[in-house]
Every structure is written in structure tokens, then in C-alpha cells.
Amino acid sequence: MNHKILLGILILLFPVFLTGCWSSHEVNTLAIAVCIGIDKTENGYLVTEQVINPKAIASKRATNESPVVLYTAEGQSIGEIVQSLTTQSPRRIYHSHLRLVIFGEEVAKDGIQDIIDYFAREREYRTDFYFAVAKGTTAKEVLSILTPLESIPGISMYSSLETSESFWAPTKSIKIIELINLITADGKNLVLPGIEISGGTVTPNSTDILHQNNKLKKPKYTGLGIFKKDKLIGWLNEDESKGYNYITGNVKKTVGNIYYDNKVKITVDVANVKSDMEAYLVNDKPAIAINIDMTGKIKTAVGPLDVSKEENKNIINKLSEDRVKYFCDKAIAKVRKEFKSDIFGFGEAIHREYPELWDKIKDNWNDEMVDLPVNITVKSKLTQLGQIATPLFLKEK
Amino acid sequence: MYNYISKVIRYLKANRTSNKTNNINRNDIVLLPDLARNLAKLTDHLSSINNIISQYINLYIMINKKNDPSELLSDIENLTQQVISKEINENITKVRIAFGHSSDLTIRYSSFNDNKNIVYACLYIASLVDRSMINNLSLELIKLDHQCQDATNGINVDQLTSYFSRLTDLKQSSDYETIYNNLLSGNTVFLINGYSNFFIVATTSYVGRSVEEPTSQTVIRGPKEGFTEKLINNIFLIRKRIKSKDLRVENLTIGSVTQTRVSIMYLHKTAMDEIVQEIRARLSKIKIDGLLESGYIEELIKDDRYSIFPTFLSSEKPDSVAAALLEGKVAILVDGTPYVLTAPALMVEFLQASEDYYHHFIISSMIRFTRFISFFLTLLVPAVYVAVTSFHQEIIPTSLLISIASQREGVPFPGLFEAFTMEFTFEILREAGIRMPRAIGPAISIVGALVIGQAAVEAGIISAAMVIVVSITAISSFAVPNYEMSNAIRAIRFVLMFLAGILGLYGVFMGLIILTLHLCKIKSLGIPYMTPIAPKIKGGNRDTIFRFPLWKLKLKPSGFHGTDRGIEQRYPISSNQQK
Numbered sequence: 001m002n003h004k005i006l007l008g009i010l011i012l013l014f015p016v017f018l019t020g021c022w023s024s025h026e027v028n029t030l031a032i033a034v035c036i037g038i039d040k041t042e043n044g045y046l047v048t049e050q051v052i053n054p055k056a057i058a059s060k061r062a063t064n065e066s067p068v069v070l071y072t073a074e075g076q077s078i079g080e081i082v083q084s085l086t087t088q089s090p091r092r093i094y095h096s097h098l099r100l101v102i103f104g105e106e107v108a109k110d111g112i113q114d115i116i117d118y119f120a121r122e123r124e125y126r127t128d129f130y131f132a133v134a135k136g137t138t139a140k141e142v143l144s145i146l147t148p149l150e151s152i153p154g155i156s157m158y159s160s161l162e163t164s165e166s167f168w169a170p171t172k173s174i175k176i177i178e179l180i181n182l183i184t185a186d187g188k189n190l191v192l193p194g195i196e197i198s199g200g201t202v203t204p205n206s207t208d209i210l211h212q213n214n215k216l217k218k219p220k221y222t223g224l225g226i227f228k229k230d231k232l233i234g235w236l237n238e239d240e241s242k243g244y245n246y247i248t249g250n251v252k253k254t255v256g257n258i259y260y261d262n263k264v265k266i267t268v269d270v271a272n273v274k275s276d277m278e279a280y281l282v283n284d285k286p287a288i289a290i291n292i293d294m295t296g297k298i299k300t301a302v303g304p305l306d307v308s309k310e311e312n313k314n315i316i317n318k319l320s321e322d323r324v325k326y327f328c329d330k331a332i333a334k335v336r337k338e339f340k341s342d343i344f345g346f347g348e349a350i351h352r353e354y355p356e357l358w359d360k361i362k363d364n365w366n367d368e369m370v371d372l373p374v375n376i377t378v379k380s381k382l383t384q385l386g387q388i389a390t391p392l393f394l395k396e397k
Numbered sequence: 398m399y400n401y402i403s404k405v406i407r408y409l410k411a412n413r414t415s416n417k418t419n420n421i422n423r424n425d426i427v428l429l430p431d432l433a434r435n436l437a438k439l440t441d442h443l444s445s446i447n448n449i450i451s452q453y454i455n456l457y458i459m460i461n462k463k464n465d466p467s468e469l470l471s472d473i474e475n476l477t478q479q480v481i482s483k484e485i486n487e488n489i490t491k492v493r494i495a496f497g498h499s500s501d502l503t504i505r506y507s508s509f510n511d512n513k514n515i516v517y518a519c520l521y522i523a524s525l526v527d528r529s530m531i532n533n534l535s536l537e538l539i540k541l542d543h544q545c546q547d548a549t550n551g552i553n554v555d556q557l558t559s560y561f562s563r564l565t566d567l568k569q570s571s572d573y574e575t576i577y578n579n580l581l582s583g584n585t586v587f588l589i590n591g592y593s594n595f596f597i598v599a600t601t602s603y604v605g606r607s608v609e610e611p612t613s614q615t616v617i618r619g620p621k622e623g624f625t626e627k628l629i630n631n632i633f634l635i636r637k638r639i640k641s642k643d644l645r646v647e648n649l650t651i652g653s654v655t656q657t658r659v660s661i662m663y664l665h666k667t668a669m670d671e672i673v674q675e676i677r678a679r680l681s682k683i684k685i686d687g688l689l690e691s692g693y694i695e696e697l698i699k700d701d702r703y704s705i706f707p708t709f710l711s712s713e714k715p716d717s718v719a720a721a722l723l724e725g726k727v728a729i730l731v732d733g734t735p736y737v738l739t740a741p742a743l744m745v746e747f748l749q750a751s752e753d754y755y756h757h758f759i760i761s762s763m764i765r766f767t768r769f770i771s772f773f774l775t776l777l778v779p780a781v782y783v784a785v786t787s788f789h790q791e792i793i794p795t796s797l798l799i800s801i802a803s804q805r806e807g808v809p810f811p812g813l814f815e816a817f818t819m820e821f822t823f824e825i826l827r828e829a830g831i832r833m834p835r836a837i838g839p840a841i842s843i844v845g846a847l848v849i850g851q852a853a854v855e856a857g858i859i860s861a862a863m864v865i866v867v868s869i870t871a872i873s874s875f876a877v878p879n880y881e882m883s884n885a886i887r888a889i890r891f892v893l894m895f896l897a898g899i900l901g902l903y904g905v906f907m908g909l910i911i912l913t914l915h916l917c918k919i920k921s922l923g924i925p926y927m928t929p930i931a932p933k934i935k936g937g938n939r940d941t942i943f944r945f946p947l948w949k950l951k952l953k954p955s956g957f958h959g960t961d962r963g964i965e966q967r968y969p970i971s972s973n974q975q976k
Contacts, residue, residue: 023901024787026812028805032790032798054803096791097798126791155795 028054031091034068034154037139038115039104041074045115047081048072048140049093050154056207057151064207067151070144078118095124099158101131102139102195108225108232116183116230119176130161130173133225133232135194142195142219146204157219161193164221169254170241171221183230186362187347190227191244194235195219228341228366236331243331246292246324247344247376249275255299258319264303268296268320268382277345279353286350286357287373290328296320297384301391308389313382321378328376340366346374481571485518485590492520492576501525502580507538516590520576525583527602534585534598557589557596570595581656603627608634611713611735613880618755620716628658628732634715635662639722643667649680652688658732659694668725672741672922676727691731691738701919705888707881708921710742717751727922741921743928745941747882748772753944762943769942771873775886778873779816780893780905782866787812788901804860813898815859819867820891822849827871 035050049071056065071088075081085093101119103112119125134142143153150156164171171193174182182190197203198220204210224241226234236244245251251273258266273294279286296316301307307316335343347365351358361368481488489504496502501523509515519538521531570576571594576586583601608630611623624631632646643665651659659680663673679698688694695709696702712718713735718728721739729738748768753761786805790798808815826845833841849867853859870890877883889912896904919926929937939945 024811024898025790026805027786027790027798027802028808030790030802032802034795052799052802054799054806057799057803094790097795099795124791152799 025092025094029091030094031069031089032097033093033095034097034152035100035102035143035157036095036098037102037104037134037143038078038107039138039140040106040110043074044076045078045081045107046072046074046140047078047085048143049082049085050143050152051089051093052152066146066207068146068153070140072140078115079122095122096126098125098129099154100129100161102142103131103133103192103232104139105134105136105232106138108133108192108227111230113183113230116176116180120180125176127176130158130175131179131192132157132161132195132221133192135196135222135225135235137197141197144203144205145197145217145219146207146210147218148204148210148216153219157195160219161221165250166252167254169245169251170223170238172224172241172245172250183227185348187342187349187351187358187365188345189229189341189343191224191236191343192227192232194222194225196222198222224343226335226339226341226343228339233341234339236334239327240331240334243324243327243329244343246273247275247277247290247328247331249273249292251294256320256323258316258323260303260305260315260319264301264305266301266303266305266307266316266319267299268316269299270294270296270320270324277349279346279350281354281357282373285373286354286361287375288346288349289375290377292324292328292376292378293381294320294324294378295381295383297382298386303391306390307385316382317380320380320382324378324380325376328378332374336370340370342366342369346372481573481576481588481593481595483591483593485516485588488588488595489518489520491573492580495573495577496580505535518588519585520580520588521585521600522580522583525581525602526585526600527583527604530600531585534600570597578656603629605630614713614717614750614878616714616750616752619752620714622715623713624715624718624735624737626733626735628660628730631715631730631735631737632660632662635719635722635728638715638719639664644722647677651680651683651685651694653684653686655687655689657688659688660730662722662728662730664722664725667723668727672725672924673727675922676729676740680729688731690734691729691736694729694731695738700921700923704915704919705885706744706916706919706926707747707879707885708742708919708926709738709740710746710879711736711738711881713737714751720751720754741924743921743924744916744926745930747879748877750878754947758944758946765944766942768876768878771876772886774873775870775877775883776890776893777905778866778870779820779890780897780908781902782862783812783816783894784897784902784905787898801860801862804862807857808860809858811898813894815863816866816894816898817891819849819853819859819863820870820894823867823871824887 031051032054033049033051037048037050039046039048051069051071053065053067053069056067069089071085071093073081073084073088075084082093082095103115107115142157145153147153147156150159161171161173165173172191174190174192179190179192182188196219197217200215200217202209202215202217204216210216223238224236224244225232226236242251242254251270254270256268256270258268260266271294273292276291276293278289278291280289281287298307298316305312305315307313332344335341342365346369347358347362351362493502493504499522503519503521503523505519507517507519509517517538519531519534575597576595579586579597585598585600587596587598589595605627606625608622608625610621614623622634624634636644636646641664645661645663645665647661649659649661650656661673661676661680676698680694683694683697685693685697691709691711695707695711699708701708709729710721712721718737718739722728726739726741729740731738749765750768753765756764785793786801793801810818826841826849830838830841849859850864854861854864874883874887877886889908893905893908896908898904900907917925917927917931925932928934929941940950
């Protein structure tokens with residue numbers, strides 16, 4: 001009896017071992033991809049994968065090896081190309097730690113639908129990587145730049161996007177779920193941060209060149225790319241991108257300059273931005289009200305204005321409100337005039353308030369949007385003056 | 398012995414009937430030499446070696462000839478309870494033969510001062526007695542004279558008894574078995590010619606370790622006394638702490654050859670009667686020739702014999718045993734070992750230390766929590782590391798993965814093999830560290846640190862992360878206060894490591910589920926091992942992972958207790974705290 005039970009247990013146990021470790025793959029059999037660049041070619045796509053070279057990153061051994069390896073291949077579809085990269089790479093390319101997908105400008109203009117399907121469907125991709133569009137260049141160019149401080153360029157660009165979003169405002173990080181939602185949404189269109197190669201004269205494509213620090217070209221985020229459905233149709237500059245982020249409430253912290261009397265220049269640190277978009281009806285026509293609340297603190301104050309005085313604070317508040325309003329107006333004006341793409345989500349606000357009305361107007365929305373009345377109210381509150389109250393060189397009257 | 402023989406006779410009786418039908422049972426064939434062997438043992442007590450064979454033959458004939466087996470039984474009964482004879486020389490010869498002329502069996506002949514006809518002898522085993530007590534006894538015996546004689550120059554028993562009762566503990570008996578037992582316990586047997594009783598004088602030597610600080614359970618705060626190998630000392634150390642008439646001690650002897658003394662201690666009314674009875678019953682069932690350590694008892698009377706988890710808490714510290722007794726547990730003390738068992742023992746107790754109650758409750762809770770964490774670290778770190786690095790790289794944060802990848806660059810082995818080699822090497826080092834002579838200690842640590850730590854990593858055979866994993870596992874395993882529990886987890890972690898290597902985290906969780914089921918299944922003396930977590934005892938969880946302040950601990954954490962809960966006595970509530 002006991003033997004039979006034992007036999008039964010063994011029979012149940014052995015299949016466990018028979019499977020071996022079929023899905024096991026050691027870390028050192030993987031090529032960890034951090035960045036994928038997708039460009040357009042005549043035949044289809046050119047995929048560039050930036051793969052980490054762990055040997056070069058090991059902290060103890062100083063090597064001249066490049067911290068990343070680029071693999072490029074051409075083909076009809078992304079899935080196919082990625083698989084075909086194994087003919088070049090000794091290791092399986094592993095995508096779970098992908099940080100950034102960069103579309104070449106051409107690809108973005110052509111539409112990114114087919115590509116997105118691959119990233120959404122394939123099991124290996126997590127949902128926490130960001131997207132960007134290479135502005136005025138190809139993704140391959142962007143990926144071939146090495147970065148000095150963070151040795152893996154993919155991670156450098158990823159971190160830079162995150163930090164600039166929280167401290168500088170004109171960028172926006174978008175992950176795959178939000179991206180798909182925006183493409184498929186009715187009343188809101190997609191924007192993606194643009195990345196360009198800026199500064200310097202030397203393209204750092206090997207570690208030796210990285211020593212010539214001040215001449216290097218660097219990847220840099222610049223403004224937002226406007227999409228209509230899945231196609232790139234134009235770019236916002238930094239101010240307009242800031243306006244976009246104010247309207248959509250995507251500003252966490254930023255800095256702005258205000259001028260008073262031509263002599264006074266005050267830099268204000270903006271924080272706690274809350275944006276509230278509401279639709280209402282004027283003569284049975286939809287209109288949008290945007291309320292932006294924010295707090296500011298003074299970063300620098302130069303010129304003959306005593307910022308510690310209460311009445312002057314009001315002046316500063318008023319000026320910063322105007323400034324933000326100016327950004328917003330500029331962004332809205334540009335989008336309406338040039339692109340006719342509702343990236344701000346006005347349509348969504350109307351849809352929420354007046355579903356029936358929305359059903360009537362949604363088919364032609366991108367054109368109707370041009371005449372939509374938009375009211376922007378900004379409320380700013382100066383909360384801190386910094387470590388000193390009055391400007392240091394303010395002359396006594 | 399007696400039981401055995403009556404069993405034999407029952408067999409013979411049955412045999413007789415079956416013999417008639419010429420059906421010889423297989424059992425009988427086995428039984429007869431067995432019987433012979435035992436009877437030979439008996440005859441040892443009876444007569445000289447020369448006689449053994451003839452006695453054996455006689456008995457054999459007796460067995461075969463006697464018509465009524467019960468007659469034989471009474472014969473054998475008489476033989477075993479053989480009373481000593483009046484002739485001193487005969488007695489001494491028998492004792493000598495019984496001890497096989499052992500050279501430390503000492504016999505001192507002497508006679509009364511004023512009557513050389515009354516010869517007496519002192520028998521003792523030189524290696525077991527206290528020399529000074531023997532000397533005292535001899536001095537006393539010189540004074541033996543006519544006072545102890547009666548009118549006919551015989552012995553005045555009353556006088557003699559009162560004379561001896563002035564000396565140490567005195568017993569009087571008349572059979573050989575008692576002589577042997579007492580000689581073997583280090584007592585002196587006092588025989589007088591012409592008198593069929595003998596006296597026993599307690600002269601046992603108490604040579605042994607004095608009370609020292611326990612080596613396996615050191616404390617920072619709290620009593621530093623530890624148990625010793627002497628049973629009597631250990632009982633003293635507990636009694637000293639619990640001055641209650643309810644503290645009961647029961648003695649018994651286990652081990653057919655070693656005759657080891659074992660004591661059960663418990664607090665009457667505080668301990669559950671059922672548990673005390675259960676322990677008594679289980680101990681009485683033990684059949685073993687030698688009992689050298691309390692571990693034997695643990696293994697023999699455990700509820701789930703095959704479970705790797707200890708269900709008896711062994712402790713070297715009298716204060717923790719006293720605390721266990723106050724919680725209604727039963728202590729089992731074995732002569733010859735400083736490790737005292739307390740039972741029932743619950744899972745959580747193996748992660749608690751007596752010191753927890755001596756420090757501030759917040760500090761204690763923190764330390765206890767650390768211990769629980771390290772319990773899981775020991776169990777899981779290597780398994781999770783193997784699973785994550787060879788199956789689930791996606792759950793490692795990117796920067797950590799890059800760091801691990803750069804360390805693993807050039808490492809020739811898969812994660813499982815690497816982990817297993819390193820953990821096994823550590824086990825070797827650990828075992829070597831325990832067994833080796835103390836003087837070689839530094840050598841081992843140098844080799845261990847250099848070989849495992851540095852050289853293996855620098856040679857690129859082992860990744861640095863693996864060394865960290867092994868170290869954290871090793872250190873955590875030492876944070877588990879109970880050595881048996883720490884051994885159990887160390888063994889299980891290898892199983893989990895293999896599961897991780899084969900099935901990834903899926904395997905680890907399967908292993909954990911099986912482990913949890915097992916822990917919930919096993920019992921300690923009928924009390925579920927996971928009490929008070931599962932089954933949940935209301936209020937019992939106040940003293941498991943965290944220790945609530947003493948005035949909040951109104952219920953005994955274990956959830957079992959006798960009729961008298963003794964809670965108020967245990968945690969006195971002062972008047973200002975009551976409000």
C-alpha cells in the first residue's frame with residue numbers, strides 16, 4: 001500500500017523534472033534592450049535596437065568598450081525584424097526592460113498604428129516604457145549618440161524625459177496604454193515628445209570621444225509633436241508645449257520669467273498647478289472654460305521692486321497669470337490655425353457634459369474646434385519669497 | 398523482563414496446543430533462542446557463570462516438562478526477586494560475578510570493634526562515589542560496636558537502623574536487583590554477615606560541570622545561568638525560580654541498559670492534565686537500550702515523526718524553562734544533558750527568546766519582527782534569487798538588472814548551480830567550524846572568507862551578487878534563536894532552491910504552499926503547531942510576532958492551560974495600570 005502511494009507521488013513528481021527549465025534563461029544569456037528606434041525605409045522599416053553591454057558597465061573594470069551595442073535590421077514588420085536581429089546578436093534580445101521607443105519623424109508622419117500593435121500584443125514588453133519622436137532626424141541617429149553622465153543612452157533619455165517633465169514642463173511622457181487610448185479616443189488627440197540632436201559639433205559615437213566633454217552633441221527633448229489619429233502633423237515649440245501642459249494639468253513644477261516696467265525681471269517657480277476643464281453652452285453652442293490654479297515662489301528678483309510688499313505680490317501674481325494665459329492662448333491658437341487637431345481634449349470635455357450634442361458634432365470635430373470659444377482663467381498665488389525677502393540691491397527710496 | 402517472560406509463557410502455552418497438531422509456528426522458532434538468551438541473563442543474577450549452562454538446561458527442561466505453565470511463571474518470579482542470603486561471602490561473590498569482576502567494584506571488609514565475629518562489608522563502585530563521603534562513612538563505621546549487638550551476639554536491627562539513619566539517606570532492602578541499581582547510581586551498600594537485609598548509604602559523587610553560562614543561547618540581559626549535565630542541579634535551577642508547591646516533579650527511568658533518570662516537571666493546575674498524562678503515557682512507552690540526550694526522547698515521542706520541524710523546544714536556560722512552565726507547559730529533564738525539553742512547543746516560540754520579555758516591549762517587538770523577517774530571508778532569498786535571475790528578469794528594476802547582468806558576465810554556471818554550490822560550501826564551512834578543534838578556527842575563517850568571498854568572485858566563477866545572497870542567508874539563519882528551527886529552515890531552503898531552479902517563482906510558491914500546509918498539519922502533543930495563528934486564539938496574537946506590554950497580555954499566548962489560568966499571578970497588574 002505504502003509503496004503504491006510512494007510510486008504515485010514519484011510519478012506525479014517526475015514530470016516536473018522532465019519539463020526541465022524550459023523557460024529558464026540566465027541573465028548572461030540575454031541581451032537587454034533599452035531602446036528601440038524605428039525609421040522608415042523604402043521597403044518598410046529600419047529597426048535599431050540599443051542593447052546593453054554589461055561587460056562595459058561593470059563598475060570595477062575600466063574598459064574602452066562601448067556601454068551599448070546597436071543592432072539594426074530592415075524588414076517589412078517590426079516583429080519580423082526584431083526576430084531577425086538574432087542573426088547578428090549572440091544572445092536573445094530581451095525587451096522586458098525597454099525604456100524608450102523612438103519613432104523617426106518620417107515613420108510618425110506615415111502613421112504608427114501598425115507598430116503600436118506589435119508593442120501592445122507582444123508578451124515580452126511591459127507597459128512602462130515611453131515613446132518619443134525624433135525631430136528633424138532619424139531614430140537611428142539619435143540612438144547612435146553616446147551620453148556621458150549616464151553611460152546607457154536609452155536610460156539617459158528615459159530619465160531626462162521623466163525629470164524634465166517634473167521640473168521643466170514642456171515635455172510629456174506617454175506610456176503605451178495612454179498612447180493607444182489617445183489614438184483611439186474621439187475627443188482628444190495624441191502628442192508625443194520630440195527629441196532632437198542638439199549642441200556641439202562632435203557626434204559621440206565611441207567612448208573615446210566622450211572625453212571631449214563640451215563639444216559633444218546630445219539628445220535633447222524639444223516641444224511636443226502633434227498627432228492627428230496616428231499621424232504626426234506638426235510640432236509645438238517650447239512655449240506652446242508649456243501652454244499645452246498647463247491646459248491639460250500636466251505641469252508639476254516649472255519656472256517662468258515675468259517682466260515689469262522694463263526694469264524688473266522676476267523668475268517664478270511654479271508648483272501645485274491644478275487645471276480644470278469644463279464645457280458649457282452659449283446659445284446652444286459649446287464653449288470651454290479652463291481654470292488653472294497655481295502657486296508660485298520667487299526664484300530670482302532683479303530690479304527695483306520690493307517683492308516683500310503685499311501690493312507688489314499682487315502685481316507679481318497678476319503678471320504670472322498673464323504669462324501662463326499667454327502660453328495657453330498661444331498653444332491653442334497655433335493648434336487651431338495650423339493643425340486642426342484637438343490635442344487638448346476639448347471634445348472629451350464636451351462629450352462628458354453634453355453626450356447628445358457631442359454625437360452630433362463629433363464627426364466634424366477637428367474643424368468645428370477652430371471656432372470653439374475657450375475661456376482661460378488663471379489664478380496664481382505667491383506663497384514664498386525664498387531665503388531673502390527684499391531684493392538685495394534694492395535702493396532705499 | 399517479567400512481562401516478557403509471561404509473554405513467552407503465553408506463547409508456549411499456545412505452542413503446546415499447536416504442537417499436538419504438528420503445526421510448528423515460525424514465530425516459535427524465533428522465540429526459543431530469544432527466550433534462552435533472556436533466561437541466560439536471568440541466571441546471571443542467580444549463580445556463577447559455571448552454573449549458567451546447567452541452569453539454562455534445567456530451565457529448559459522445566460519448560461518442557463512442566464504441565465502447567467503458570468507453575469513455571471511462579472518459579473521464575475522467585476528467581477528474579479532473589480533475596481540475599483545471610484552469608485556475606487555468598488552475597489559478595491554473587492555481586493562480583495554479576496559485575497564481571499569489574500576492577501572498580503570495591504569491597505571493604507571489616508568487623509565490629511569488640512566482636513570480631515560480626516563481619517560487615519561495604520560495597521561501592523569506586524568511580525561513582527564521592528571519596529570524602531566514603532571516608533566519612535568509614536570513620537563512622539569504626540564506631541560500630543556492642544551497641545548494635547543483641548544478647549546472643551547477633552545484630553540489634555533497631556539499633557543499627559537508628560545508627561545508620563544518623564548518616565546520610567538510608568534505605569534498607571534485601572534483593573539483588575536493588576543492590577545492583579544502587580551500586581550503579583554511586584551508592585554504597587552495607588552488608589552484614591548473618592543479616593539478610595542490607596543498608597544503602599547515599600555516597601553518589603556530584604562531580605560535573607558547575608553552573609555556567611550557556612554556550613548555545615547567550616543573552617545580553619537576563620540570567621546567565623545554564624543547565625548542567627546533572628539532573629538534580631537542573632531541577633534545583635528551576636525550583637529556585639518557581640517557589641510554588643504546585644511545581645511537581647515526577648521521576649522515571651528510561652533506557653534498559655543506561656537506566657537514565659528522566660524527570661517531568663509541570664505546574665499543577667496551570668498545565669493541562671491531558672498534556673501531562675499524554676507525556677507520561679508516551680514516555681512510559683519508550684523502549685530503548687540507551688538514552689544519552691533529550692534528543693532521543695524528542696525523536697521517540699514526537700507527534701509527527703517525519704516532520705523536520707522541532708515540536709519540542711530545547712533550552713539550556715532555566716529562566717526560559719521556568720517561563721514555559723508558567724505558561725502551562727511540561728518540561729522533560731534528562732540526566733546527562735543540559736538541554737531541557739518543553740512541550741507543547743508552537744512554531745512562534747522558536748522565533749522568540751527569553752530576552753524579549755526583559756526589554757522594553759517596543760524594542761522587543763522590533764527585534765522579534767526582525768527575527769521573523771530573517772526567518773523568511775533564510776528560507777527564500779536563494780530561491781527567489783535563482784527564480785528571478787533565471788526566469789523572471791522582468792521583475793527586477795532595470796538598473797539592478799544591469800548591475801546583476803554585469804556581475805554575471807562571464808560566470809560559467811547557471812544560477813541554480815551557482816547558488817547550490819555556494820550554499821553548500823557555506824554548509825561545509827559551518828559544519829567544519831563546529832567540529833574542528835578550536836585552535837584551527839582562524840584558519841577556517843580565512844579560507845572561508847578568501848575562497849568563498851573573494852577568490853571565487855575574482856576568478857569569475859561566482860558572481861558577487863551570489864556572495865551577497867549566501868551571506869544574507871547565512872546571517873539570517875543565525876538570527877533564528879533556536880538551533881533546531883534554524884537547521885530545519887536551512888534544509889528546506891535547498892528544496893525551495895531546486896524548485897526555483899526548475900519552475901521559477903511558480904515552484905517557490907508551490908513549495909511555500911506545501912510548507913504552510915505541513916506547518917498547519919503538524920501538532921505538538923496534540924496542540925496544533927501554528928497556534929495561535931491557525932487556529933486563531935483570540936488575544937493570543939498579542940505575544941507572537943509582536944510583544945504587547947506585559948499588562949496587556951491577559952491570555953496565555955498558547956491558548957492551552959489547565960483549570961487555573963494563573964494569569965494574574967503571572968502578570969501582576971499594578972494599581973495605576975489598571976485604570
